[in-house]
Each structure stands twice: as structure tokens, then as C-alpha cells.
Amino acid sequence: MKKIITLLAIVFAINVSAQSQYEKGMTKAFELWKTNKTTEAAQLFERISKAEKNNWLPPYYAATIEIIESFQIKDEATLTTKLTKAQGFLDTAKSISPENPEILITQALLNIAYMVFDGQKYGMTMSMKNATLYEKALKLAPNNPRVVLSKAESDMGAARFFGQSTEPFCNNIKKAIELGKEEKITEKFYPKFNVQRAEGVLKKCMNP
Amino acid sequence: MKHFLLIICLFVHVILIAQTTISGKITDKQGNPIEGANVYLDGTYDGTSSNAKGNFSFTTSETGKQTLVVSFISFETCIKTGDVSTFINMKIVLREDVTTLDAVTINAGTFEAGDNAKVTALKPLDVVTTASALGDFVGALQTLPGTSSVSEDGRLFVRGGEADETQIFVDGMRVFSPYTPTAPNIPTRGRFSPFLFKGITFSTGGYSAEYGQALSSVLLLNTNDESVKEKTDISLMTVGLGVGNTQVFGKSSLSVNASYINLAPYQKLFPDRNEWNKPVQSLSGEAVYRFKFDDESLLKLYGAYSYTDFDMIQDNINYENGFHFALQNRNLYFNGSYKRHLANNWTVSGGVSFANDHSKVGISESKINDDENSAHFKVVLKKRLSNRFKLNFGTEYFVTNFTEDYQNETNGNATYEFNNNILGGFAEVDIFFSKKLGSKVGVRGEYSELLNEFTVSPRASIAYKSGDNAQFSLAYGRFYQNPKNEYLKFNTEFKAENTSHFIANYQYVKDKQILRIEGYYKKYQDLVKYDTDFTEPNSNYSNLGEGFSKGIDVFWRDNKNIKNTDYWVSYSFLDTKRDYKNYTTKATPNFASKHNVSVVAKHWITDWKSQVGMSYTFASGRSYTNPNTSGFLNKKTKNYNSVSVNWAYLISQQKILYFSVNNVLGTQNVFGYDYKNTPNSTGVYERQAVTPSADRFFFVGFFWTISDNKKDNQLNNL
Numbered sequence: 024m025k026k027i028i029t030l031l032a033i034v035f036a037i038n039v040s041a042q043s044q045y046e047k048g049m050t051k052a053f054e055l056w057k058t059n060k061t062t063e064a065a066q067l068f069e070r071i072s073k074a075e076k077n078n079w080l081p082p083y084y085a086a087t088i089e090i091i092e093s094f095q096i097k098d099e100a101t102l103t104t105k106l107t108k109a110q111g112f113l114d115t116a117k118s119i120s121p122e123n124p125e126i127l128i129t130q131a132l133l134n135i136a137y138m139v140f141d142g143q144k145y146g147m148t149m150s151m152k153n154a155t156l157y158e159k160a161l162k163l164a165p166n167n168p169r170v171v172l173s174k175a176e177s178d179m180g181a182a183r184f185f186g187q188s189t190e191p192f193c194n195n196i197k198k199a200i201e202l203g204k205e206e207k208i209t210e211k212f213y214p215k216f217n218v219q220r221a222e223g224v225l226k227k228c229m230n231p
Numbered sequence: 232m233k234h235f236l237l238i239i240c241l242f243v244h245v246i247l248i249a250q251t252t253i254s255g256k257i258t259d260k261q262g263n264p265i266e267g268a269n270v271y272l273d274g275t276y277d278g279t280s281s282n283a284k285g286n287f288s289f290t291t292s293e294t295g296k297q298t299l300v301v302s303f304i305s306f307e308t309c310i311k312t313g314d315v316s317t318f319i320n321m322k323i324v325l326r327e328d329v330t331t332l333d334a335v336t337i338n339a340g341t342f343e344a345g346d347n348a349k350v351t352a353l354k355p356l357d358v359v360t361t362a363s364a365l366g367d368f369v370g371a372l373q374t375l376p377g378t379s380s381v382s383e384d385g386r387l388f389v390r391g392g393e394a395d396e397t398q399i400f401v402d403g404m405r406v407f408s409p410y411t412p413t414a415p416n417i418p419t420r421g422r423f424s425p426f427l428f429k430g431i432t433f434s435t436g437g438y439s440a441e442y443g444q445a446l447s448s449v450l451l452l453n454t455n456d457e458s459v460k461e462k463t464d465i466s467l468m469t470v471g472l473g474v475g476n477t478q479v480f481g482k483s484s485l486s487v488n489a490s491y492i493n494l495a496p497y498q499k500l501f502p503d504r505n506e507w508n509k510p511v512q513s514l515s516g517e518a519v520y521r522f523k524f525d526d527e528s529l530l531k532l533y534g535a536y537s538y539t540d541f542d543m544i545q546d547n548i549n550y551e552n553g554f555h556f557a558l559q560n561r562n563l564y565f566n567g568s569y570k571r572h573l574a575n576n577w578t579v580s581g582g583v584s585f586a587n588d589h590s591k592v593g594i595s596e597s598k599i600n601d602d603e604n605s606a607h608f609k610v611v612l613k614k615r616l617s618n619r620f621k622l623n624f625g626t627e628y629f630v631t632n633f634t635e636d637y638q639n640e641t642n643g644n645a646t647y648e649f650n651n652n653i654l655g656g657f658a659e660v661d662i663f664f665s666k667k668l669g670s671k672v673g674v675r676g677e678y679s680e681l682l683n684e685f686t687v688s689p690r691a692s693i694a695y696k697s698g699d700n701a702q703f704s705l706a707y708g709r710f711y712q713n714p715k716n717e718y719l720k721f722n723t724e725f726k727a728e729n730t731s732h733f734i735a736n737y738q739y740v741k742d743k744q745i746l747r748i749e750g751y752y753k754k755y756q757d758l759v760k761y762d763t764d765f766t767e768p769n770s771n772y773s774n775l776g777e778g779f780s781k782g783i784d785v786f787w788r789d790n791k792n793i794k795n796t797d798y799w800v801s802y803s804f805l806d807t808k809r810d811y812k813n814y815t816t817k818a819t820p821n822f823a824s825k826h827n828v829s830v831v832a833k834h835w836i837t838d839w840k841s842q843v844g845m846s847y848t849f850a851s852g853r854s855y856t857n858p859n860t861s862g863f864l865n866k867k868t869k870n871y872n873s874v875s876v877n878w879a880y881l882i883s884q885q886k887i888l889y890f891s892v893n894n895v896l897g898t899q900n901v902f903g904y905d906y907k908n909t910p911n912s913t914g915v916y917e918r919q920a921v922t923p924s925a926d927r928f929f930f931v932g933f934f935w936t937i938s939d940n941k942k943d944n945q946l947n948n949l
């Protein structure tokens with residue numbers, strides 16, 4: 024009996040260590056990200072994605088980092104190489120999880136990065152694409168706080184561009200915050216809703 | 232027993248940590264260390280980033296054959312496969328990625344528009360926001376250097392070439408009658424809606440071997456791969472109305488649009504110099520269907536139909552009661568293309584285009600019925616051996632059948648017919664020696680059944696990037712084109728007309744600013760000549776014509792220095808002379824002006840939710856012959872000047888109000904002179920200036936997009 028238990032324990036231990044390799048890797052990547060070592064974080068996510076071929080989260084985060092960074096870029100050549108790389112990660116994530124609202128809104132964010140860089144050049148095609156992406160994401164997950172917030176932010180951006188009031192979208196942001204507070208995430212490393220940031224957006228919306 | 236288990240446990244642990252160290256140094260070709268490269272064993276968690284000296288080192292518990300991947304942004308990913316134990320003190324040299332935006336581009340002669348272009352001379356929205364263009368993509372291209380302003384014609388005249396020396400292709404397939412039919416001295420427009428295209432490549436010379444039957448220029452239009460949004464567009468304009476609708480069904484989408492133009496109300500309000508028996512009326516429709524297969528291959532079908540008619544009398548010095556011109560035209564165009572990626576980096580694409588064009592023209596006492604059926608078939612294979620070496624080859628077949636039925640009570644009736652079929656083939660390689668040096672070399676062969684002639688056209692271009700922002704390029708090519716229908720209907724004993732292009736280009740791109748300077752020399756040979764006033768069945772035809780064009784094109788675009796303002800300036804210097812048609816000597820043709828300037832500016836005013844735009848066109852005087860003095864095409868008209876303004880007011884994202892006025896200053900422009908056929912009693916030939924039919928043109932339009940997504944309309948509802 025003892026033997027069996029020990030044996031089981033060993034097998035279990037090996038299993039745990041195999042699983043924890045993913046957890047360890049992801050945790051480390053998030054730590055790197057938090058300490059602003061974004062390149063290392065993105066590279067680690069990239070490596071994890073190569074090892075975990077059926078998990079959409081690592082390529083999703085690798086893409087997210089590249090996209091967020093690209094908003095600071097002033098040079099078009101660097102911007103497109105970075106966003107092309109991000110697009111590659113997103114495509115991988117999409118092929119693993121095709122109808123995923125989190126990936127859809129990140130794709131929309133990528134398109135926004137192009138639009139922010141040069142609205143005249145990219146605005147026409149990208150804004151059309153984004154309308155469809157948000158529509159699809161909302162259909163899949165009408166109560167996903169990240170989807171609701173991301174859509175509201177994009178609407179606010181458009182309203183500002185056209186010199187209109189952002190007020191109609193404030194309620195959607197409030198709704199997103201409520202949804203975010205209620206949301207229960209079961210899957211580890213699943214994207215979380217950042218209430219603090221959302222409240223900041225709401226503030227901007229109310230007092231433009 | 233306990234001890235034994237413990238030993239096993241320890242043993243297992245030891246196996247787990249029996250690790251190999253992988254190390255090395257990463258540099259670029261010049262030996263500079265690369266910091267921050269991602270180094271890892273494929274499919275494992277083991278890896279690291281290289282440090283400031285390019286060194287890396289990490290441990291792995293993997294054994295045996297593994298794949299080491301080294302990737303770094305804007306370099307080609309390096310992959311090494313081998314036993315992990317050999318991955319020690321590796322020397323890894325990364326090659327630069329030649330596909331990045333800052334790599335050299337082979338661009339001599341070419342302007343690109345659209346969001347896929349590396350250097351965008353025109354942006355997608357420019358077509359509809361350029362003041363003088365009136366929503367016509369051809370009008371927008373006329374603000375680029377290398378084009379001559381021939382504003383009574385409206386077509387593209389490139390570098391001293393006639394308008395039909397430019398061929399237009401949609402998705403690689405030839406468009407046989409790209410312009411809407413008009414009367415003499417009234418500008419035409421492109422037949423296509425500008426929103427159909429995601430990319431426009433306009434080559435003013437030295438283009439790829441894939442394209443033939445164009446002496447001067449090609450315009451390549453690529454339709455959108457997919458329509459992503461369901462919507463309905465409605466436009467109400469002072470000249471007519473239009474409606475469009477897009478539907479998306481899973482993998483496929485269908486867009487249709489229709490427009491009806493009637494100039495009667497406009498001409499009532501603003502009468503022009505012509506007498507209209509029947510003002511211009513046109514009905515046109517377009518449909519695009521796209522289907523994306525599961526394997527990502529793409530099928531696009533495009534069909535367009537248009538009908539135009541009008542009847543007018545133009546004041547003319549040689550016709551006491553005016554010159555009568557009436558036209559009824561119907562045009563059907565179909566274009567289908569298919570593209571598929573095969574294994575081993577092969578891509579196959581093919582297409583068919585077909586056009587049926589029927590015109591009934593009444594000129595003075597004559598009635599002419601023209602019928603043209605044309606088709607183009609094409610298959611292209613592409614092989615990407617690497618990012619640095621690409622092969623492109625294909626074959627194509629053009630079929631044209633032309634019939635003309637000519638009726639005239641005094642001259643009698645006649646019928647003319649010919650078949651102009653051409654078989655073509657081409658092969659071309661793109662070679663990038665480095666991120667700084669690239670070239671494209673190709674050859675094209677054509678056999679014309681009608682002329683029973685085989686021609687070979689070599690093409691080559693090379694580009695060198697001399698700094699972070701600057702590059703030089705050179706291009707050479709030989710181009711053949713069969714004589715036009717106007718000659719072929721009377722005579723087929725011809726050779727193909729041909730040109731040779733020599734182009735040198737310098738380009739500087741930095742921070743939303745583009746400077747492009749291009750010099751060229753173009754030699755014309757074997758041009759058609761005839762010995763009568765007009766082309767006639769009994770004229771003597773030959774290929775003895777020849778000529779040249781040389782000049783400098785300068786383009787400057789700046790979207791940086793003035794806030795909320797985007798502007799560009801084009802200047803073209805053109806020196807051209809030719810002896811062709813019935814010219815008595817080598818002379819500058821009437822359509823060519825020595826200096827052409829275009830200035831286009833757009834300014835966005837946030838508080839007004841408006842974009843205001845201005846464009847200015849200048850062209851130096853054009854040549855004409857004065858029969859009262861000696862010489863041929865040796866007189867010059869006064870300079871051409873035109874200022875156009877527009878104002879687009881965004882009522883909301885969906886509703887746009889648009890105003891524009893062409894030639895707002897009402898400058899009286901003169902394109903040339905018509906002289907009386909016979910001298911008056913004092914022996915002088917009287918003349919009449921050829922002028923635009925109206926000095927100004929006003930346009931007001933309201934454009935409304937209705938999207939199915941109600942949320943998008945929230946702005947308007949609240």
C-alpha cells in the first residue's frame with residue numbers, strides 16, 4: 024500500500040512539475056511585464072506559445088505587449104514590423120481559438136494602432152474592419168466587460184474625432200465596470216478586467 | 232524499502248536536472264552584436280534573450296536532436312537543427328529581413344496608393360478628397376508628376392505619350408474601355424467607383440514584364456479582398472444619384488452599386504457653351520462578389536454595365552449650324568480572378584476579363600456603329616524561393632474583334648472589321664542582395680496574329696538604398712503596342728509601335744514627408760504615319776514615325792510641418808517631339824505642355840467638423856498650327872491655370888455634405904485653336920479658340936452610409 028501511495032505521489036509530482044512549468048513560465052512572464060521588461064516578457068510568451076501549441080493565451084499576451092508598445096512608435100517602418108509580428112501571434116491565437124471575443128478585441132486594438140499612426144492612410148479600411156470585429160465580439164459575449172469597455176472606448180474616439188459628445192458611451196463604461204466587478208474568472212491567466220483603468224476612462228468620458 | 236524509494240526519488244530528480252548548457256553569440260552580417268534576440272529550443276520552455284554583447288546562454292534538460300530558433304525583429308529568423316550537445320559557443324549571424332518597410336524598394340517609375348504600399352504617394356481617401364478630382368481616381372492621379380494636364384480630355388497623358396499609351400488593369404486583368412464616353416472637348420472620367428480598390432499602382436514608365444501593350448504607362452487597380460461590413464450607401468448629387476449595398480455571408484460577400492446621372496437640371500441652371508438636344512444621361516451598375524475558400528484561396532468576380540447617351544451641337548467655325556455630335560454607348564465588362572497558395576511557396580493566379588462595347592455615334596452627317604468584343608485570359612505562377620529571391624512567370628492571350636459600320640449619304644456606306652489577337656508570355660525575377668540593394672529583371676515576348684510579328688521586350692530595374700531615408704533607382708525597358716483601332720480598321724500592314732524607357736530616380740522619405748525626383752528619356756520608334764488630313768481607307772500608312780520624350784518629375788508631399796494639413800506639390804518638366812500621324816515635321820504634339828505644376832492641400836478643421844481642400848493646376852501653353860503663318864505646331868497657347876476648392880462637412884460619421892467648385896476663379900483657358908478650312912476674302916484663315924464648355928463647375932453632394940449595426944447610429948439617435 025505504502026509503495027503504491029509513494030508511487031502515486033511520484034507520478035503526481037512529475038505531473039505537477041509538468042503543469043507548473045506552464046504556470047511558472049506564465050507567472051514569470053507576467054512578472055517581467057510588470058517590471059517593464061516588456062521585450063523579455065513578450066519573448067517568454069512567444070517561447071511558451073511554441074511549447075503549448077493548444078493554448079491561445081501565450082500568443083495572445085505576446086501580441087498584446089507588441090501592440091501596446093507600438094502606440095509609442097513614431098517611425099512607420101518600426102511600427103509595421105512590430106504590428107506584423109503582433110499579427111502573427113494573433114493569427115496563431117485565432118487558429119487555436121477561432122471565436123474568441125478577447126482575441127477579436129485585441130485585433131481591433133491592433134487596427135487602432137495603425138489608425139492612430141496615420142488616419143488618412145489606414146483609417147478607411149481599419150475602421151470598417153473594427154466595426155465588424157466589435158459587432159462579432161458583442162454577439163459572442165455581450166456581458167464581457169473588456170468587450171463592452173473596448174467598444175465604448177472606440178466609440179468615444181470616433182465621437183471625439185467627429186467633434187461630438189462622448190456622453191452616450193459613459194453608460195456603457197459604467198456597465199463594463201459593473202460587469203467587471205461581478206466577473207468571476209475560473210481559467211488561470213485569463214485576461215482580467217482592470218477596474219482602475221476603466222474608472223479613469225469613465226472620468227475622461229464624463230468630463231471631457 | 233523506505234531508503235530504496237528515497238534513492239529512486241533522488242535518482243529521478245537527478246535525471247530531471249541533468250542539463251545541457253546552450254551558448255553562443257548573435258551578430259549581424261557586419262559583426263555587430265544583436266541585443267535582445269529571442270533564442271530558444273523550439274517546442275520547449277528553454278530559452279533566453281541575448282545580452283548587450285549579443286551573447287546568450289541557457290540550460291536545457293532536453294537531449295538528442297533539437298531545433299534552435301533565433302528570432303529578432305526586422306531580421307530573418309535563423310533555425311538550426313542538431314544535437315543539443317553541439318549547441319555550444321555557437322556563432323549565429325542574422326540576415327536582415329528585406330521585406331520590412333525600411334528595406335529598399337524597386338520603385339523607379341512607380342507611384343503607389345493604398346495602405347499596403349511601402350511609400351504611399353496617394354492615400355485611399357485622397358481620391359475622394361482632392362478638390363479637382365471630383366471623386367474620380369483618374370482625376371486624383373493627374374495631380375502626380377509625369378502627367379500632363381489635358382483638361383478638355385480627362386484621360387491620363389503620361390510623359391509626352393498619348394492617352395491610349397496607358398493601359399489600365401483591374402486585379403491584373405486588362406480593362407478595355409476604362410473611360411466613360413464623351414463628346415470632343417468634354418472631359419471624361421474613369422468608369423470605376425474609387426471605393427472598390429484597396430491599392431492603386433501608377434507606373435509612369437519602366438514597369439514589370441507582366442504588363443504589355445502599353446507604350447508609356449500602366450495603372451494597376453486592385454480590388455478589396457473582402458468586404459467586411461454590411462452597409463448601404465446613398466448619394467444625392469446635383470448631377471444625379473447613387474445607391475450601393477454590401478452584404479456579407481460568412482466566407483463571401485457581395486457589393487452592388489448603381490448610379491444615375493442626368494445633367495439636364497444642372498445645364499438648365501448653369502448653361503454652358505453647347506446646345507444640348509439631349510443632355511448627358513447615364514445609368515451604370517457594378518457588382519463585386521468575393522469568395523474566400525477554406526484554404527484561403529480567393530475568388531473575385533466583378534461585373535459592370537453602363538449606358539450613356541446624349542445629343543449636342545457644338546459651336547464650330549467650320550459648321551454654320553454648329554457641329555452635331557450624338558452618342559449612345561453601352562458597355563459591359565466582366566472580370567474574374569482566382570488566386571491560390573500551393574505547397575512549397577508556389578502561388579497560382581489566373582483570370583479572365585471580357586468587354587463588349589457598343590457605340591452609336593452621329594457626327595455631323597455620318598452615322599457610325601462601333602462594336603468591340605475583347606477578352607483577356609491570363610495565368611501567372613509565382614515561386615518564392617526565399618524573401619530574397621522570387622520568380623514570377625505567366626502567359627496571357629488577348630482577343631479583340633472590332634467591327635465598324637459607317638453610313639454617310641454623300642460618301643456612301645462601308646464596313647470595317649479586324650481581329651487583333653495577341654499571345655504573350657513573361658518571366659521575371661526579384662532579387663534582393665541585401666536590405667540595401669535589390670533588382671528586378673524580366674523579359675516579355677508577344678506574338679501578334681494580326682501583324683504576324685513576334686516581339687521581345689527586356690525589362691530591368693535596380694534600386695540602392697544609400698542611407699536610412701534615401702534611395703536611388705534605375706530602370707530600363709522596351710515596350711510594344713499594336714497600332715490603335717483607328718488605323719487597324721483601314722490597314723493591317725503594320726509593325727507594333729514601340730518605346731524604350733531609361734529612368735533614374737531618387738527618393739527621400741522621412742517622417743510623413745516624401746521627396747521624389749525622377750529623370751527619364753523615352754524613345755519612340757515605328758510610330759504610325761499616314762498622308763491624309765484624317766485617317767481614311769485610302770491613305771498611305773507606314774511605320775516610319777518616331778520621336779522622343781525627356782524630362783524631370785518632382786514630387787513633394789508633407790503631412791508633418793503644418794498642423795492638421797496635408798499637402799503635395801508636383802512639378803513635371805517635359806521636352807517631347809515626334810513625327811507621326813500626318814505631321815509634316817518633328818514637332819511637339821498639342822497635348823504636351825512643357826511645364827506642369829499641381830499643388831493639392833487639405834486642411835482639417837476640428838471645430839467645424841470639416842475638411843477643406845484646394846488644388847491648383849498650372850500648365851504652360853500648348854502647341855498649335857497657325858495656317859496664316861509658316862510652320863507646323865510652332866505656336867503656343869497661353870498658360871493654363873485652374874484653382875479648385877472643396878469643402879467636406881461631416882454631419883456625423885454616416886452623413887457627409889460635400890461642396891466643390893472647379894476653376895473657382897473662372898480663368899478663361901484656351902486649349903488650342905480651330906481654323907477655318909478656307910481663308911476669308913482678305914486671305915486670312917479665321918480662328919476660334921477651343922475652350923472648356925463651361926469655365927466653372929459646381930458640385931454639391933450628400934453622402935449617407937447606413938450600417939446594419941444600430942449601435943453605430945447611436946450618435947444620431949441620442
